[in-house]
Amino acid sequence: MDAQGRRHGYWKVNFEGTSDPKFEGNFEHGEERGIFKFYKKGFYDHPSAIMNFEEGKDSVQVTYYTQKGKAISEGKVVDRKREGKWVYYHQKSDSLMMIEMYKNDKLNGLQKTFFPNGQIAEKTNYKDGLKQGESLIYTKKGQVTKHLNYQNGELHGKAIYYDPKGEKIMEGWYTEGKKSGTWKYYTDGKLDREEDY
Numbered sequence: 412m413d414a415q416g417r418r419h420g421y422w423k424v425n426f427e428g429t430s431d432p433k434f435e436g437n438f439e440h441g442e443e444r445g446i447f448k449f450y451k452k453g454f455y456d457h458p459s460a461i462m463n464f465e466e467g468k469d470s471v472q473v474t475y476y477t478q479k480g481k482a483i484s485e486g487k488v489v490d491r492k493r494e495g496k497w498v499y500y501h502q503k504s505d506s507l508m509m510i511e512m513y514k515n516d517k518l519n520g521l522q523k524t525f526f527p528n529g530q531i532a533e534k535t536n537y538k539d540g541l542k543q544g545e546s547l548i549y550t551k552k553g554q555v556t557k558h559l560n561y562q563n564g565e566l567h568g569k570a571i572y573y574d575p576k577g578e579k580i581m582e583g584w585y586t587e588g589k590k591s592g593t594w595k596y597y598t599d600g601k602l603d604r605e606e607d608y
Contacts, residue, residue: 417441426452436464443471454478470494477502492516501527512537526551536561550575560585583608 413419418438426433432455436447444466448458457480463472474485486497493513501508506527512520517540524533530551536544541564548557554577560568566585574580583594590608597603 413440415440431455436462439466451478456480481505486513503527514539562587 417440419440421435421437423435424433425431431452432448432450433452434447434449437444443462443464445464447462447464449460449462451459457476457478459476459478461474461476465472470487470489472485473488475483477483481502482500483502484497484499486493487495493516495513497511497513498507499509499511500506504527506529507525508527509525510521510523511518512522514520518537519539520537522533522535522537523531526532528551530553531549532551533546533548535542535546538544542561543563544561546557546559546561547555548559550556552575554573554575556573556575558569558571558573559566560570562568565588567587568585570581570583570585571579572581578600579597581594581596583590584592586592592608594606594608595602595604596606
């Protein structure tokens with residue numbers, strides 16, 4: 412502790428009643444500085460999270476890990492809330508699984524999801540944590556299977572569905588999450604029937 416009773420210097424704190432580490436890192440007059448390692452109870456071979464507190468920055472760089480030490484996700488937090496770009500990794504490989512954009516701990520902007528082979532699986536826009544605008548779903552071979560639109564988290568606007576070969580199978584409109592107007596259904600790329608909602 413410093414003269415004012417604030418944490419100062421290297422600290423290692425154990426889980427209560429044990430000699431097992433809970434976290435370790437350096438304090439400078441009550442403020443975290445540099446690398447901090449956090450551990451999950453019962454797993455001490457590798458930290459479950461590593462945080463980097465850089466002097467003069469209000470954001471903290473965070474990486475979360477599996478029990479075996481493989482990175483799961485990483486990004487920045489401000490006041491314990493996710494901010495800016497976060498990336499997530501597939502569990503069984505080092506390939507990228509998802510890229511998300513945050514503002515004040517809510518999804519804002521384009522979210523991209525990837526198959527383990529690196530091919531895009533989904534692209535969806537978000538605003539204040541809700542789906543907003545265009546959303547595209549893909550097959551592993553890169554073919555769009557769903558072209559949707561959202562408003563305030565609900566399906567709203569034009570929607571087109573395709574089979575894995577890229578043939579249109581259904582199209583129509585959603586209004587606040589429900590089918591509306593005339594929907595068209597296709598077989599082998601040709602109009603088969605229409606339904607009104």
